[in-house]
């Protein structure tokens with residue numbers, strides 16, 4: 001067992017776990033986009049940043065790839081961490097505004113503006129599909145092609161791969177495939193419908209009418225199309 | 227270093243298998259490009275997934291999946307070369323030889339590529355013709371470099 005301090009709490013966790021797993025075990029939520037329990041950590045999305053080290057000397061690290069060590073001091077909710085995450089979410093929003101998961105994160109973290117030119121990509125290169133194909137499906141049908149800003153995910157020779165069994169695991173695990181809900185501001189880069197703390201149905205029915213969490217404000221009137 | 231024979235090429239074998247880069251280099255040297263059927267066969271012989279071979283082939287600029295010209299012209303567009311005017315040089319070469327950037331001339335004679343820093347910034351800007359480095363280039367010098375070449379002889383230094 002390894003003893004360390006997490007958000008001021010003395011904890012002891014099993015050796016060989018990562019900070020992310022330790023935090024999860026103690027009920028502390030850290031957002032992730034490129035992590036999956038069943039796959040090897042990859043550290044691509046940087047959303048799981050936490051502060052590690054003595055106060056004043058602490059640095060930001062990705063929790064999903066950082067192994068626990070004796071005497072570590074870790075903070076998951078400092079201003080620095082939240083600011084960094086907000087920035088990352090803003091960047092993801094600009095590159096992939098059609099993703100439900102990213103829109104939800106934006107609402108959760110109160111990111112209400114995007115200062116970058118939206119790119120409308122369909123991929124954030126988190127590598128989950130590549131890893132699930134290799135590690136869980138043992139197929140290795142897809143991979144990263146090219147490099148730098150031109151990097152993308154594809155099959156050999158950009159054609160249907162013989163190694164692919166059409167299992168669909170890559171789509172299942174993709175964090176951006178799921179389209180955002182068609183809320184009242186579906187045209188805009190940022191939706192923020194989920195920022196609604198008080199569900200609009202309270203005004204109409206005096207109680208919430210469904211168990212959607214977070215509320216997607218489905219009762220808000222959409223502008224009639226002209 | 228241990229060796230292995232793949233597709234008739236002798237390539238080094240490390241602790242995690244045959245060097246894909248070395249094999250692809252050998253194929254590229256011999257055929258001037260990487261034919262798809264060779265990559266497929268190589269993957270089978272080395273027992274690595276095809277996607278790994280393909281990723282490596284697409285990663286490095288020195289590999290090409292379409293036939294390359296007989297003469298390789300590479301201009302450096304790295305930081306040092308860029309600030310010393312490599313863009314003009316690329317344009318000049320492209321114009322004299324009638325070959326688009328990052329492609330091959332229709333007669334299959336020249337391929338023109340841009341790369342980022344070839345590690346000789348002191349003599350920026352650089353043009354590499356068939357492996358030979360030409361430093362301190364100007365559009366004028368670059369034009370002269372290919373004046374004879376374009377008339378039918380090989381590219382000269």
Ligand code: FES
Nearest residue numbers: 043045046048064
């Ligand atoms: S979850 Fe840790 S970097 Fe993506």
Ligand code: FES
Nearest residue numbers: 302304307344346
């Ligand atoms: S930038 Fe051209 S050689 Fe370094």
